[in-house]
Amino acid sequence: MIPALANHLLQSTIFAAAAGMLTRLLRDNRARTRYWIWLTASMKFLVPFSLFIEIGRTLSWSTAPAIAQPRLAFVMDEIARPFATLDSHAATPATAASAPSIVPALLLAAWICGCAAVLIFWFVRWRRVAATVRAGVCLGRLGAGQAVELVASETQMEPGVFGIRRPVLLLPARLVGHLDGARMDAVLTHELCHIRCRDNLTAALHMLVEAVFWFHPIVWWIGARLVEERERACDEEVVRLGNDPGVYAEGILNVCRICLESPLACVSGVSGADLGKRIEAIMTNRIIRGLNFATKLALATAGLAALMVPVVLGILSGPALRAQAQSATASTPKFEVASIKAGCPGGGGPAPYAAGPKGLPSSAPPPPKALKAGGGGGTATSPGR
Numbered sequence: 001m002i003p004a005l006a007n008h009l010l011q012s013t014i015f016a017a018a019a020g021m022l023t024r025l026l027r028d029n030r031a032r033t034r035y036w037i038w039l040t041a042s043m044k045f046l047v048p049f050s051l052f053i054e055i056g057r058t059l060s061w062s063t064a065p066a067i068a069q070p071r072l073a074f075v076m077d078e079i080a081r082p083f084a085t086l087d088s089h090a091a092t093p094a095t096a097a098s099a100p101s102i103v104p105a106l107l108l109a110a111w112i113c114g115c116a117a118v119l120i121f122w123f124v125r126w127r128r129v130a131a132t133v134r135a136g137v138c139l140g141r142l143g144a145g146q147a148v149e150l151v152a153s154e155t156q157m158e159p160g161v162f163g164i165r166r167p168v169l170l171l172p173a174r175l176v177g178h179l180d181g182a183r184m185d186a187v188l189t190h191e192l193c194h195i196r197c198r199d200n201l202t203a204a205l206h207m208l209v210e211a212v213f214w215f216h217p218i219v220w221w222i223g224a225r226l227v228e229e230r231e232r233a234c235d236e237e238v239v240r241l242g243n244d245p246g247v248y249a250e251g252i253l254n255v256c257r258i259c260l261e262s263p264l265a266c267v268s269g270v271s272g273a274d275l276g277k278r279i280e281a282i283m284t285n286r287i288i289r290g291l292n293f294a295t296k297l298a299l300a301t302a303g304l305a306a307l308m309v310p311v312v313l314g315i316l317s318g319p320a321l322r323a324q325a326q327s328a329t330a331s332t333p334k335f336e337v338a339s340i341k342a343g344c345p346g347g348g349g350p351a352p353y354a355a356g357p358k359g360l361p362s363s364a365p366p367p368p369k370a371l372k373a374g375g376g377g378g379t380a381t382s383p384g385r
């Protein structure tokens with residue numbers, strides 16, 4: 001179990017590092033593209049490669065004959081799962097005979113405690129924001145189809161989107177007197193962008209990853225990158241829709257000066273990420289490159305390869321493992337005849353009994369006289385008597 005988890009964490013970490021390098025290459029492209037790359041790296045933690053490897057082996061075992069494959073398949077498998085050898089060595093008879101260790105139980109208890117602490121912490125914050133929304137006053141509806149409820153509240157929290165299925169835009173009442181029409185419109189446009197892109201849903205998915213893998217620093221690092229890129233993506237969208245960059249930047253700064261940051265990643269606000277870099281990016285309003293055909297093709301190929309390489313690995317290693325298992329079965333010694341030697345308390349040495357296949361005797365049992373002799377004077381009676 002532990003080697004399998006170690007393999008999964010190693011693979012997911014390498015995948016996240018590759019995602020990080022990819023986002024560096026795409027730093028001049030849209031922030032939403034980088035956001036999806038980071039989200040893919042996050043979801044990788046929920047989907048182990050070993051699952052795809054086993055699918056490949058299942059496909060291979062059901063179709064291919066059990067022939068020995070080149071050692072390349074084993075080498076590739078060991079590279080993909082370097083801790084697998086530890087798992088197989090752990091199944092040696094010497095280890096199995098040793099006393100069970102309490103280390104796995106302690107690790108499991110620590111994981112449950114950490115997971116519960118993270119979930120409870122978030123649940124308390126979620127309940128607090130929900131109470132604020134319930135205590136607010138509905139000012140009307142916004143967005144496409146008037147689907148988003150605008151609620152004003154006496155909260156100090158920044159404007160934010162609460163909820164996933166029926167999102168509500170929470171607006172602090174104190175902000176109304178500090179933002180004029182254009183600045184308020186720009187800030188509300190930013191929030192509506194979060195709703196359109198379902199940022200609360202994707203944030204909740206990553207929070208699930210953080211709760212499960214709370215002990216792994218890279219999942220928290222990915223979480224910070226997700227917040228950073230989603231805020232930049234909404235900034236780009238606000239400016240693209242024709243809002244003045246200077247007015248929008250002033251609106252964000254006013255919000256940060258008056259309000260507190262959203263307490264949860266799945267309650268999308270206006271602040272967050274590196275505010276200085278965001279303001280700089282808004283004001284420079286640099287030209288953002290779209291993805292050309294070659295880049296889209298490269299991304300699609302990379303995504304397909306990430307899915308198919310483990311499956312191919314399983315297909316390559318499946319026949320070899322099957323042949324190995326069959327070889328091990330064939331080399332196991334078989335006994336068709338076993339002999340049992342009964343001790344004679346009265347002396348005279350053991351009397352051999354021989355059993356043939358299926359446990360049937362292959363030689364005649366000792367005569368009742370022999371039992372009489374060892375019984376110390378007792379009488380043996382035959383069934384006919």
Ligand SMILES: [Zn+2]
Binds near residue numbers: 191194231234270271
């Ligand atoms: Zn935002």
